Amino acid sequence: MEKHQVHVVNQTMHHHVLNRSIAVVGSGNMGTALMKGIINAKLTTPEKIVACGIHLGKLQNLSAQWNIGHTLNPLEAVETSEIVLLCVKPQTVPKVLDQIKGSLHERHVLISIAAGMKIEYFQKRIGKNLPVVRAMPNIASTVDEGATALSFGACVSEEQQRIAISIFEAVGEVVVVAEEQLDAVTGLSGSGPAYIYMVIEALIDGGVKMGLSREISTRLAVQTVLGSAKLVKTSGLHPAILRDQVTTPAGTAINAIHELESHGLRSMLINAVATATRRSEEISQSFSKPNYQNDKAGDS
Ligand SMILES: NC(=O)c1ccc[n+]([C@@H]2O[C@H](COP(=O)([O-])OP(=O)(O)OC[C@H]3O[C@@H](n4cnc5c(N)ncnc54)[C@H](OP(=O)(O)O)[C@@H]3O)[C@@H](O)[C@H]2O)c1
Known part of the structure; x- marks a missing residue:
């Protein structure tokens, strides 16, 4: 519908x-x-x-x-x-x-x-x-x-x-x-690709650490991020529900989740968005001065 x-x-x-x-x-x-x-x-x-x-x-x-x-x-x-x-x-x-x-x-x-x-x-x-x-x-x-x-x-x-x-x-x-x-949008989706690239990079390294080739690890990590995002988008389900669905009792995922929670993964990402938002506000303030002009600036 x-x-x-x-x-x-x-x-x-x-x-x-x-x-x-x-x-x-x-x-x-x-x-x-x-x-x-x-x-x-x-x-x-x-x-x-x-x-x-x-x-x-x-x-x-x-x-x-x-x-x-x-x-x-x-x-x-x-x-x-x-x-x-x-x-x-x-x-x-x-x-x-x-x-x-x-x-x-x-x-x-x-x-x-x-x-x-x-x-x-x-x-x-x-x-x-x-x-x-x-x-x-x-x-x-x-x-x-x-x-x-x-x-x-x-x-x-x-x-x-x-x-x-x-x-x-x-x-x-x-x-x-x-x-x-x-500014909040800039902190979330504008800058967000940079955070997700770090996540992908780290997942690749995790695979390599555990013995996968870099090539195979890269393909798996990228597809895991893409597929997970697609599932959230197409199912319309809350990410926590999807996470619960792949978390079996005493299984591998719950052990990894415990590790991520003990290092504050979610707090870290929330803080990242908040910090980037505040930085965007600061930058925006400097452009908003009535006579903002930067004639000498190039374009890079
Ligand atoms: N990239 C992002 O992820 C992103 C996200 C959100 C918003 N933005 C915004 O998008 C804008 C463009 O970013 P971008 O990454 O596309 O930058 P970019 O690739 O450097 O594009 C800027 C273009 O402007 C041209 N240019 C420079 N001076 C000009 C002039 N006097 N008259 C006409 N054209 C001129 C440049 O020409 P040459 O190629 O010939 O040098 C260049 O092609 C920025 O304002 C940025 O804040 C970007």
Whole structure:
């Protein structure tokens, strides 16, 4: 039943975004992942996408690969588009905004993925009451398994909200949260892949310690994490119930669980999310100073 509803919603979204022109300003890891998702999900035709960046060769390759337009000039990209996907690094944002603000109008929707940069900052810097969407995606968007949280500025219409949702649904899961919660999202799903990589690495080493080859141990560890996540997602069961189901009395799993509990695994992860959230708040504060500008910064 739930699945059916999701499907219907998706069809509506599909319809809404179809044939929109999209400028992707900053065609790096995330910009490229989003373009690929948009094209694969057929949200719009490739000719209606224009990739913008600073290295012509890279842009030409993207153009040739997907039949999309390209330009080195962000102003030109924005002028010909209805949706502006801003995918540059936070320190490049002020410069790019100053370049494009002249041609940004209420008909545009600006979708920014720059970590820590608040909706209010964009509106102030642009000097117009522009519809601004803030997105916090994660790196798994590059393999269509992203986890993205969106927050909508005050003047984002319902249709524009649906457009933003469908763009990020093309590369994974989407949730909508209040802007104040984006720091917690950054602490959980934004930074989360780093924690899980450590878990995977340690499981591999565990297998190697107990005599498995690194290759076999890697394949087993990766598939164990992927499969466990998939089971939580598809069953809808609480992870504790799934854990109980694989924990037989006096068996192997309960002995391992006792070991993990005695070292505070769950506390450690809760603290990791909390610490990353606080760090995100700090970074966000520094970007929020009214005149935040970092013209000299490169993009790395
Ligand atoms: N990666 C993540 O996991 C993640 C997660 C959440 C949010 N984000 C956010 O996503 C944004 C992009 O991250 P990323 O990992 O995709 O970085 P990235 O790969 O470095 O991409 C940034 C792109 O911006 C381009 N660029 C630099 N200066 C420009 C300018 N003046 N005009 C137009 N384009 C310009 C760069 O071009 P060149 O390639 O030619 O140098 C590069 O392709 C950041 O704001 C980050 O906070 C990233």
